[in-house]
Amino acid sequence: xxxxxxxxxxxxxxxxxxxxxxxxxxxxxxxxxxxxxxxxxxxxxxxxxxxxxxxxxxxxxxxxxxxxxxxxxxxxxxxxxxxxxxxxxxxxxxxxxxxxxxxxxxxxxxxxxxxxxxxxxxxxxxxxxxxxxxxxxxxxxxxxxxxx
Amino acid sequence: xxxxxxxxxxxxxxxxxxxxxxxxxxxxxxxxxxxxxxxxxxxxxxxxxxxxxxxxxxxxxxxxxxxxxxxxxxxxxxxxxxxxxxxxxxxxxxxxxxxxxxxxxxxxxxxxxxxxxxxxxxxxxxxxxxxxxxxxxxxxxxxxxxxxxxxxxxxxxxxxxxxxxxxxxxxxxxxxxxxxxxxxxxxxxxxxxxxxxxxxxxxxxxxxxxxxxxxxxxxxxxxxxxxxxxxxxxxxxxxxxxxxxxxxxxxxxxxxxxxxxxxxxxxxxxxxxxxxxxxxxxxxxxxxxxxxxxxxxxxxxxxxxxxxxxxxxxxxxxxxxxxxxxxxxxxxxxxxxxxxxxxxxxxxxxxxxxxxxxxxxxxxxxxxxxxxxxxxxxxxxxxxxxxxxxxxxxxxxxxxxxxxxxxxxxxxxxxxxxxxxxxxxxxxxxxxxxxxxxxxxxxxxxxxxxxxxxxxxxxxxxxxxxxxxxxxxxxxxxxxxxxxxxxxxxxxxxxxxxxxxxxxxxxxxx
Numbered sequence: 001x002x003x004x005x006x007x008x009x010x011x012x013x014x015x016x017x018x019x020x021x022x023x024x025x026x027x028x029x030x031x032x033x034x035x036x037x038x039x040x041x042x043x044x045x046x047x048x049x050x051x052x053x054x055x056x057x058x059x060x061x062x063x064x065x066x067x068x069x070x071x072x073x074x075x076x077x078x079x080x081x082x083x084x085x086x087x088x089x090x091x092x093x094x095x096x097x098x099x100x101x102x103x104x105x106x107x108x109x110x111x112x113x114x115x116x117x118x119x120x121x122x123x124x125x126x127x128x129x130x131x132x133x134x135x136x137x138x139x140x141x142x143x144x145x146x147x148x
Numbered sequence: 149x150x151x152x153x154x155x156x157x158x159x160x161x162x163x164x165x166x167x168x169x170x171x172x173x174x175x176x177x178x179x180x181x182x183x184x185x186x187x188x189x190x191x192x193x194x195x196x197x198x199x200x201x202x203x204x205x206x207x208x209x210x211x212x213x214x215x216x217x218x219x220x221x222x223x224x225x226x227x228x229x230x231x232x233x234x235x236x237x238x239x240x241x242x243x244x245x246x247x248x249x250x251x252x253x254x255x256x257x258x259x260x261x262x263x264x265x266x267x268x269x270x271x272x273x274x275x276x277x278x279x280x281x282x283x284x285x286x287x288x289x290x291x292x293x294x295x296x297x298x299x300x301x302x303x304x305x306x307x308x309x310x311x312x313x314x315x316x317x318x319x320x321x322x323x324x325x326x327x328x329x330x331x332x333x334x335x336x337x338x339x340x341x342x343x344x345x346x347x348x349x350x351x352x353x354x355x356x357x358x359x360x361x362x363x364x365x366x367x368x369x370x371x372x373x374x375x376x377x378x379x380x381x382x383x384x385x386x387x388x389x390x391x392x393x394x395x396x397x398x399x400x401x402x403x404x405x406x407x408x409x410x411x412x413x414x415x416x417x418x419x420x421x422x423x424x425x426x427x428x429x430x431x432x433x434x435x436x437x438x439x440x441x442x443x444x445x446x447x448x449x450x451x452x453x454x455x456x457x458x459x460x461x462x463x464x465x466x467x468x469x470x471x472x473x474x475x476x477x478x479x480x481x482x483x484x485x486x487x488x489x490x491x492x493x494x495x496x497x498x499x500x501x502x503x504x505x506x507x508x509x510x511x512x513x514x515x516x517x518x519x520x521x522x523x524x525x526x527x528x529x530x531x532x533x534x535x536x537x538x539x540x541x542x543x544x545x546x547x548x549x550x551x552x553x554x555x556x557x558x559x560x561x562x563x564x565x566x567x568x569x570x571x572x573x574x575x576x577x578x579x580x581x582x583x584x585x586x587x588x589x590x591x592x593x594x595x596x597x598x599x600x601x602x603x604x605x606x607x608x609x610x611x612x613x614x615x616x617x618x619x620x621x622x623x624x625x626x627x628x629x630x631x632x633x634x635x636x637x638x639x640x641x642x643x644x645x646x647x648x649x650x651x652x653x654x655x656x657x658x
Contacts (some may be wrong), residue, residue: 001583008582012317019324029336036607038331038338041600045324049317055638056313073581078370085369086574089362089549093570096553097563105550112546116372123543131547135554143200146561147554 002060004073009056016050088115101147105132156509160517165205169514172209173521174529176216180223181533182544183230187217188480189364192356193551195488196558203492204507208514210488214481215267215518218424218464219526222259222457224537227252232537235424235460238432242445242452249448250391253530257394258450259457260526262406266458267519269410270417270465274472275512281473282498288474288622290605295623295630297599300420300476301592302630306637307426309585313638318579319588325350326596333604345564352487353559355593358572359579359586360480362552365545366577372541402454405435409455413462418470420478424463431459465515471496472508475598480587483594490594 024042092108106128113124139145159165179190190213198206221232226243239259246255288296301323305315328339329349340346409431416427435455436445445452468485470476475497477483489496494504501508556569579586606623610616617624 004582008584023339027339027341028331029338031334031336033334033336035333036604038334038336040607041603042324042327042339044603045320045327049320049324052313052317052320056311056317059313073583074578078581081370081373082366082577085366086570089573090570092549093553093563093566096566101554104553108553109546109550112369112549113542116369116542116545118540118542118546127543127547131550135550138197139554139558143197143558145200145558148557148563 001073002063005056005060009053009060013050013053013057016046016053019046020050085112085115088112096148101132101136104148105135152505152509153513155506156513159204159506159510160208160513165208165514166517168201168205168209169212169518169521170525172212173216173518173525176213176218177220177223177522177525177529177533178216178536179213180217180220180232181537182539183224183228183232183537185364185544185548186221186233187214188484189361189548190217191481191484191488192353192360193548193555195356195484195491196353196555198488199491199558203489203494204510204514206492207485207488207511208518210485211511211515212518212521214485215461215464215515215522216525217481218461219260219263219267219457219522220533221460222263222453223256223533226255226259226453227534228537233424233460235428235463236456237425238428238456239453239460241432241456242447242449245446245448246450246453250388251448252534253392254394255450255453256530256534257527258402258453260523260530261394261399262402262409262454262457263461264519264523264526265406266410266413266460266462267465267522268516269407269458270414270462271512271515271519273414274465274469274515277469278472278508278512279501281469282501285474285498286502288498289609289620290602291609291617291620292622292626293474294599294602294606295620295626296474296476297595297602299626299630299633300478301588301595302633304420304478304591305585305588306633309588310583312634314583315585315588316634318585319592322589322592322594323596323599325355326593327600332597332601343564345560345562349597350568350593351556351559351565352491352593354556354565354568355572356484356487356590357552357555358569358574359576359590361548361555362569362573363576363580363586365549365552366573367580368541368545398450402450404438405431405451405454406458408435408438409458409460410462413459414466416459417463417466418478420470420476424460424479427459427463428456431455472500474498477591477594480590483587483591486594 020043024039024046028038088111089108092104092111095107096104109128109131110124113127118124136147139147175194176187176190179185180187191210194210194213198209201209217233218235221236222239222243223232225231225236225239226247229240229244231237231240243255243259246252301319302316305319306312309315326349328346330336330347331338337347412431412434413424413427416430417424432452432455435451436442439445439451467479467482470478471482471486475486475495477486486496494500494507552569552573553566556566557563559565576586579589617627
């Protein structure tokens, strides 16, 4: 956890400084104002994040003993599973975007079910189809809203 | 007021509103009963489905979900020793031993009746307190309100996670995300990176569904790969007829525990960030201390279940008191309910009573109806909910992934929101793994626009002179409380991290 805190603190500190000196000045539209500058609030918040990120780094650097026995939050294996599940869900979203929910919905549900170890066809098939039918009916015919 | 109440009752007691309350309570109960799911996730997923409903129907529905979720979490806690929500951890202490003694149905009934009693008591307190508090809150100026917001975020950061610093950072990240979009004063685009879709800000649902629902599924997938996705039911003892019922005498004996739990839940629920988990722990401890047979606690004491469940459910309506009075959410679920108000074009807070009193009273009446519906759904669906908790995560989680995609799409009707939701899902996964409080994050995001507006007004009013705060004693008080929170929780954590002052002193002596 200590290393994780050091890394996350450093990433947040770098990010907040990047926001303060590069992104906020570049990403606020040009124009005139008479009250407070539109930079005021984001600068204040980014400054706050920088201060507390530094605090987190110092805390992690000081706290050698206190971190002993604390579980490592992310192992290589966990990151691999996260990446795999993230990619599968992203793939599902891309299929939904290009082929609509009638194909994208069952594909996404099936992919995640298979990833989670479900192998029973009698569970796979209805679970992949019934929620899509239910949601389509609810959204199109009850809520009258569009679907991809 | 009487006239508003009459109109409100006419609007609430219609087939549509009552039906939506019933559906809301049922879904909430179902989600609460499922281990790994919680009511905040359900609220985030169901919010987009309320867009086409009128504000009153939508809010009554979501309040039903919230109440149902709090009560339903006792089912899995009692039957399989897995709390549906963190706040039901305390219920497992005596609820599960009762199940192992063959008294599961009695324990479920105690849980349900206590939940409903706690809920109704706190709802009545909400109705009695919200109106006078809102009347006082109307006079609160920008300087005072800015200080209250700063205090609320600091306090929530201090109590909502293991690390105070990470909690504060999470809150600030939420506030930063809220500044994306057109600047409220000048109309200039800010941090939009050229995306026109971001001119209205980052959609609330992309953040809520991503960080609450999708990230939780990613965590569950990971957990499942290391364990399994199936919750096994204990081999239950055969239940005697007297162990299935809860007699009137038994219920009467539980009343002191229920009142104790309701009182603790109401008081703790009002305070930001403390929430249901702490209130159920405190109520349980108090009830055990007050009991003549404290040794029975932890081995199936019905009073333990009653105290924990009444406190858990009392904190749900109580947490809405600051939302109605000053527009400040103190928990994840109330932040989402406040988001629902905003999405339906209303700003919760003291002015809502002046602008739309009928709606507010309608919501209050809807809350009472939801409490009674809870009893109906809990009693009628006891057998159903006892079975549904055994459905594998391999079936539930993939379907929720699909709901996440549809829910994000419904907010704006474009795939842009879906991709944003994915990004926040991935960010939320790391936040959960690295102990960054997503409660403070979401509360920060919801409060962001109000925080910016009030802060800017405060800077202008005080002419950016800190000494001007001396003219605002309320603001001074809350800022002092925020500084004390930072000092107390921040330094405490620093000391813990460095092994404690005593350890350091001993080390120096050595």
